[in-house]
Amino acid sequence: MAYNTIYMTNTDVKALLRSIPPMEELLNADWAAEFNARMGREQVKTIIAETIDAIRHELSHAVHDADDGMHPKAPVGELIAIRAVALLKMKASSTLKQVVNATGVVIHTNLGRAPLAGEAVRAVSGLAGGYNTLEYSLEKGGRGGRNSHVEWLVCCLTGAEAALVVNNNAAAVLLALSVVAAGREVVVSAGELVEIGGSFRIPEILAFSGARMVIVGCTNATRIGDYRDAITENTAVLLKVHPSNFRVEGFTASASREELGELARGRGLVFMEDLGSGLLCQLGVSFAREEPTVRACLEGGAGLVTFSGDKLLGGPQLGVIAGPRVLVEKMRGHQLCRALRVDKMCLAAFEATLRLYLAGRQGEIPVIRMIEMGAGETLRRARGLCRRLKEMGRASKRGDFVVEVVEADGVIGGGAFPTDLLPGFGVGLRCSSHSAEKLAAAFRAADVPVITAIRGEQVILHVRTLLDGEERVIVAAFAGLLGGKGL
Ligand SMILES: *Cc1c(COP(=O)(O)O)cnc(C)c1O
Numbered sequence: 392m393a394y395n396t397i398y399m400t401n402t403d404v405k406a407l408l409r410s411i412p413p414m415e416e417l418l419n420a421d422w423a424a425e426f427n428a429r430m431g432r433e434q435v436k437t438i439i440a441e442t443i444d445a446i447r448h449e450l451s452h453a454v455h456d457a458d459d460g461m462h463p464k465a466p467v468g469e470l471i472a473i474r475a476v477a478l479l480k481m482k483a484s485s486t487l488k489q490v491v492n493a494t495g496v497v498i499h500t501n502l503g504r505a506p507l508a509g510e511a512v513r514a515v516s517g518l519a520g521g522y523n524t525l526e527y528s529l530e531k532g533g534r535g536g537r538n539s540h541v542e543w544l545v546c547c548l549t550g551a552e553a554a555l556v557v558n559n560n561a562a563a564v565l566l567a568l569s570v571v572a573a574g575r576e577v578v579v580s581a582g583e584l585v586e587i588g589g590s591f592r593i594p595e596i597l598a599f600s601g602a603r604m605v606i607v608g609c610t611n612a613t614r615i616g617d618y619r620d621a622i623t624e625n626t627a628v629l630l631k632v633h634p635s636n637f638r639v640e641g642f643t644a645s646a647s648r649e650e651l652g653e654l655a656r657g658r659g660l661v662f663m664e665d666l667g668s669g670l671l672c673q674l675g676v677s678f679a680r681e682e683p684t685v686r687a688c689l690e691g692g693a694g695l696v697t698f699s700g701d702k703l704l705g706g707p708q709l710g711v712i713a714g715p716r717v718l719v720e721k722m723r724g725h726q727l728c729r730a731l732r733v734d735k736m737c738l739a740a741f742e743a744t745l746r747l748y749l750a751g752r753q754g755e756i757p758v759i760r761m762i763e764m765g766a767g768e769t770l771r772r773a774r775g776l777c778r779r780l781k782e783m784g785r786a787s788k789r790g791d792f793v794v795e796v797v798e799a800d801g802v803i804g805g806g807a808f809p810t811d812l813l814p815g816f817g818v819g820l821r822c823s824s825h826s827a828e829k830l831a832a833a834f835r836a837a838d839v840p841v842i843t844a845i846r847g848e849q850v851i852l853h854v855r856t857l858l859d860g861e862e863r864v865i866v867a868a869f870a871g872l873l874g875g876k877g878l
Contacts, residue, residue: 404450411443412468422472426479438482442475491841491861491868493834495817495853497761498805500588502842504701504708505805506757506858507740511706514743515736525735538723540738544745548671549685551696551713555722556741557731561591563697563710564665565600566731568628570722571661571695573601575627580613580646581606582639583632587667587806593632602627612644618654628661629654631693635667636806648683652692661718662694668807669698669711671748675763678811685713694718700737702805705758706744707737761855762803762813769815770796772854776862777818780869787873791823799844801855819849820869825878833877837868 399407417423417439418432426435446467492502507515528535536542538555545554557563568577577597584606586592597604605626607617618629629651648664655662670684688696695718700709712722722728733741744756753759773796780794799817802808822830830850834841841864844851852865872878 399450407450407467408447410467411446411471414439417468417471417475420472422476423479426476426483429483430479434482435479438478439471439475442471442478446471446474489839491839491864492856493817493841493843493852493854493865495799495801495813495815495844495851495855496804497758497801497813497856498702498803498807499856500805505705507707508705508744508747508756510747510755511740511743514739518739519736523735523739525738537732537738540742541745544742544749545711545713548745548748549696549713550689551685553716553719554711554713555719555728556700556733556738557710557712557728558733559708560665560667560697560699560710561587561596562731563712564596566722566725566727567663567695567697567712567718568597568600568602568630569727570725571663571718572597572627575602576605576623576625577602577628577630578605578607578618578621578626579630579632580608580617582608582610582613582643582645583630583634585632585634585636587636593630593665597630611639611642613646614644615646615650615654618646618651622654622658622660626658626660628663631662631664633665633667636809638810648688648691648693650692652694655692655694662692664688664693664696666696666698668703668805669700670703671745672753674703674759676811676813678808682808689713700741700744703758703762703803703807704744705753705756707740709733709737709741757858761801764813764815764855766814766816769799769801769817769854772857772862773797773799773816773818776852776854776865779862779866780818780820783866783869783873789873792873793821793823795819797849797851799851799853799855801853813855815853815855817844817851817853817855819846819851821849829878830872833872834868836877837864837871839864839868841865841868 414436418427418436423435423439490502492499498504524535526535526537527533541556542554545551557566579593579597584593594604605621607613607621631648631651651662666685666688670682672684673679674682683691685696685698695712695714697710697712698704700706700711712719747753747755754763777794777796784792784794795818796816797819799815801813801815803811803813820830821827827845827848827850831843831845834843834850844853
């Protein structure tokens with residue numbers, strides 16, 4: 392509703408402008424009280440002032456515009472209240488909030504990547520509100536190491552001699568290169584100058600670390616001889632980067648981990664591998680059979696390995712550097728390490744996640760469970776959800792919604808296995824009176840937003856990425872849609 396679409400005379404406009412209530416009166420109105428308490432009078436005042444400005448602007452342009460049915464004589468104070476409350480409601484509620492991921496993308500970067508396992512969530516909530524042993528040794532009664540809580544777990548699970556945790560994998564690569572290669576040369580294949588998520592680019596990270604990049608080979612083929620020929624007395628590192636989010640098909644060649652490890656050892660260089668996703672155990676899907684675990688990389692010849700905590704590992708956002716103790720200790724002592732360190736909540740979640748692996752309970756990690764979920768299970772869940780939505784549609788007596796079980800393949804996401812599909816089923820929903828885009832927007836506008844996929848005229852609700860009990864949230868959102876909410 393706006394005044395800029397109404398025929399009004401100059402006299403009307405002047406009268407309306409004069410009737411804008413004073414700020415004090417608006418701030419003391421009943422509707423403002425709740426917001427004064429939640430966000431402070433000053434913020435509320437600013438938002439009311441913005442609303443008044445907008446209405447003034449509209450009024451001064453209102454005289455020649457067309458009518459949208461708004462009564463020109465509606466008390467301006469009421470309009471200010473309606474519009475200010477809408478704005479205040481938006482500003483007073485958090486924008487970082489829980490959503491239901493019905494997209495079928497397991498590691499969805501926009502939706503926060505890996506959802507944590509129950510054990511990890513409990514570890515965080517049990518710790519966050521109080522004091523803890525983050526840097527305290529109970530034995531010594533004094534200072535302890537922040538990294539010690541997870542280091543031995545990482546070592547157990549990967550066979551590494553030492554390990555260090557930082558803010559994310561980009562930070563891990565940066566810190567590792569800053570320590571082992573600053574002022575020296577890093578040899579990397581032309582086929583591995585990867586960009587991840589638009590902001591992590593190997594050439595830029597290398598430059599930022601102070602290392603000089605030496606590119607060898609071609610986009611599709613780099614052989615061990617190319618690396619060998621590029622080594623000079625300034626070379627510090629042979630770098631291998633996992634081509635996480637793309638695939639080169641056709642005629643390709645690359646140097647194996649074993650070859651690179653042997654070459655690096657023979658020349659006294661570091662062979663570093665940026666793995667991206669850190670697999671701690673083999674995934675139970677056929678296309679991932681070739682994907683090496685962190686342990687396999689280290690055993691296969693990698694001297695230093697970096698990987699993410701919140702991709703295939705299924706933990707919190709962080710990056711791990713695993714490798715020989717001498718190098719890891721150097722990194723721990725670097726100024727960057729302090730700037731890139733992780734907090735207590737992150738460490739609590741990581742420790743709990745690693746302990747699930749240690750106990751062989753990785754099936755409780757949502758990312759692993761969702762990836763390994765068979766098509767049969769998705770079919771069973773899709774049928775259950777479809778039945779509930781159909782019943783609701785019938786009960787509402789609306790004939791314009793059609794709900795059915797459909798094939799809906801998931802993907803791993805997060806840049807891992809970009810060309811592989813996870814076959815499965817979901818629920819397709821179409822409405823003869825609204826477009827799929829409109830339905831998807833209405834699902835997003837639900838109290839707990841549901842993020843869906845769209846295929847043609849259908850909204851697709853993938854069940855693979857639903858956490859336990861989230862079918863109920865979808866049912867509630869659909870009930871809203873049937874009542875016209877958001878449409
Ligand atoms: C994802 C990825 C990164 C970046 O990791 P973040 O944890 O997002 O910082 C770096 N390298 C590779 C190969 C990756 O796949």
